[in-house]
Amino acid sequence: MNDKVKRNRPTDETADTTPIVRMERVNKHFGELHVMRDIDLSVAPGEVVVIIGASGSGKSTLIRCVNGLEPFQSGRIEVDGNTLSPNGASGKSLQAVRTEVGMVFQQFNLFPHLSIRDNVTLAPRKVRGWTRQQADDTARRLLERVGIIDQADKFPGQLSGGQQQRVALARALAMEPRLMLFDEPTSALDPEMIGEVLDAMRELANDGMTMMIVTHEMGFAREVADRVVFVHNGQIVEQGPPAALFDTPQHDRTQAFLSRVLKH
Amino acid sequence: MEFNFQFDWQAAIASLPFLLKGLPYTLLISFAGLAIGFVVGILCGLMRISPTRWLRYPAIVYIEVFRGTPVLVQVLFIFYGLPSLLGGPINALTAGIAAIALNAGAYISEIVRGGVQSIERGQREAGLSLGLSGGQTFRYIVWPQALKRMIPALGNQGIVSIKDTSLFSVIGVGELVRQGQVYIAQTFTALEVYFMIALLYLVITLSLSMALSLLERKGLVG
Ligand SMILES: Nc1ncnc2c1ncn2[C@@H]1O[C@H](COP(=O)(O)OP(=O)(O)O)[C@@H](O)[C@H]1O
Ligand SMILES: [Mg+2]
Numbered sequence: 453m454n455d456k457v458k459r460n461r462p463t464d465e466t467a468d469t470t471p472i473v474r475m476e477r478v479n480k481h482f483g484e485l486h487v488m489r490d491i492d493l494s495v496a497p498g499e500v501v502v503i504i505g506a507s508g509s510g511k512s513t514l515i516r517c518v519n520g521l522e523p524f525q526s527g528r529i530e531v532d533g534n535t536l537s538p539n540g541a542s543g544k545s546l547q548a549v550r551t552e553v554g555m556v557f558q559q560f561n562l563f564p565h566l567s568i569r570d571n572v573t574l575a576p577r578k579v580r581g582w583t584r585q586q587a588d589d590t591a592r593r594l595l596e597r598v599g600i601i602d603q604a605d606k607f608p609g610q611l612s613g614g615q616q617q618r619v620a621l622a623r624a625l626a627m628e629p630r631l632m633l634f635d636e637p638t639s640a641l642d643p644e645m646i647g648e649v650l651d652a653m654r655e656l657a658n659d660g661m662t663m664m665i666v667t668h669e670m671g672f673a674r675e676v677a678d679r680v681v682f683v684h685n686g687q688i689v690e691q692g693p694p695a696a697l698f699d700t701p702q703h704d705r706t707q708a709f710l711s712r713v714l715k716h
Numbered sequence: 717m718e719f720n721f722q723f724d725w726q727a728a729i730a731s732l733p734f735l736l737k738g739l740p741y742t743l744l745i746s747f748a749g750l751a752i753g754f755v756v757g758i759l760c761g762l763m764r765i766s767p768t769r770w771l772r773y774p775a776i777v778y779i780e781v782f783r784g785t786p787v788l789v790q791v792l793f794i795f796y797g798l799p800s801l802l803g804g805p806i807n808a809l810t811a812g813i814a815a816i817a818l819n820a821g822a823y824i825s826e827i828v829r830g831g832v833q834s835i836e837r838g839q840r841e842a843g844l845s846l847g848l849s850g851g852q853t854f855r856y857i858v859w860p861q862a863l864k865r866m867i868p869a870l871g872n873q874g875i876v877s878i879k880d881t882s883l884f885s886v887i888g889v890g891e892l893v894r895q896g897q898v899y900i901a902q903t904f905t906a907l908e909v910y911f912m913i914a915l916l917y918l919v920i921t922l923s924l925s926m927a928l929s930l931l932e933r934k935g936l937v938g
Binding site: 519520521547550551552553554555557559561562563564565574575578579620623624627633 | 836838839841842843844845846847848849852856857860861864
């Protein structure tokens with residue numbers, strides 16, 4: 453718990469309590485499949501929320517709704533003052549949301565035809581209108597921060613998985629997002645590379661970034677999360693501080709899930 | 717058994733100046749047709765994968781019609797058929813370029829569709845998640861990668877279309893084959909002249925192949 457005190461996030465007195473993300477009674481179907489059932493979830497500025505649950509329970513769908521990669525059928529999602537409405541939001545607010553929300557994918561999704569530097573600078577230049585100089589300076593700073601500054605001229609295919617994922621993190625951060633989404637960022641990595649990516653994420657959390665993270669790394673969740681959300685069958689079954697949720701889960705489903713993943 | 721004729725190299729060389737007068741037409745029809753066909757192909761290829769029905773359906777009809785009918789019939793239709801609709805004659809060169817453009821355009825549409833659809837969904841999602849618009853994501857991320865994958869198929873189509881222009885001798889465009897026929901009618905040197913014509917086509921198509929593989933290898937595209 454000590455490490456959380458160190459984070460330079462707003463103290464309770466000055467805290468802006470307006471949530472960055474507010475999901476209200478969100479429902480989503482894939483055809484017959486009801487993948488999100490009345491999801492209510494708010495995320496405060498600076499908060500780190502980890503979403504756990506079995507494969508297929510709807511975790512990816514949930515966070516992909518937050519930046520409009522998935523449309524939803526009913527309910528409301530508000531992100532940093534922009535409202536996403538059911539069945540495809542209006543283009544303007546959708547792009548406004550995506551400009552303020554960064555995302556790191558399981559498969560990295562780096563742009564293979566662009567150098568590492570250009571992967572990082574493309575969006576700031578085209579979306580924010582930064583000059584190449586400005587964008588390059590930011591890229592250098594971010595690549596240094598994630599420990600890949602000496603690879604800036606290489607292409608994604610020349611990097612290890614762990615390095616690629618750290619570039620993907622730098623690429624998202626270059627847009628100076630207010631919120632970061634992570635969809636199983638270490639699941640496609642060789643075991644020896646998981647640590648370096650988690651370290652970079654931990655550092656980001658300590659800097660006060662608001663984060664929503666889907667992960668199976670329970671140790672990391674316990675250490676870094678302010679709140680853990682357990683999802684089952686498209687529903688939020690239980691949520692709370694990591695110590696409470698991991699040590700004294702209230703719901704049978706949570707207990708069953710945790711006993712399965714923590715045993716291994 | 718005895719062959720009482722032989723290949724007359726001198727006659728072959730002698731035909732060259734006359735044949736070469738047809739070369740500009742062959743090249744013009746090929747490259748103007750392919751250039752327009754490329755634009756048509758990009759447009760219709762993208763319409764073909766559009767979620768909007770009234771963009772997709774016309775593209776499907778166009779592609780199926782022009783892939784499903786012979787290019788010879790297409791050019792005859794344009795040159796002899798269309799004038800009665802338009803109320804005025806169509807220049808043979810224009811008809812030839814239009815036929816190549818429309819025919820290659822249909823095939824290139826399918827090449828474009830395949831190329832764009834071969835790019836992993838995550839690429840587009842990564843672009844959108846960074847705040848790029850749909851158009852920017854396509855232009856900076858999806859298209860350059862798709863184009864690179866399309867090069868071999870585009871090269872193929874280029875070669876096919878260049879060879880297709882030989883059919884347009886029937887509408888009297890003075891391209892390579894037409895020039896050859898005129899020359900043979902005066903000199904009766906069919907063997908030598910058709911050999912030279914074949915050689916000229918080979919030079920054009922091999923140059924194109926080599927240029928494209930160079931482009932591919934040097935990574936100048938994408
Ligand atoms: N594009 C899609 N079309 C149809 N079904 C989908 C699609 N994406 C996900 N699903 C289904 O929705 C459910 C939830 O998926 P997902 O959100 O990816 O779960 P998780 O990330 O928790 O593993 C799964 O049953 C999955 O098969
Ligand atoms: Mg998932």
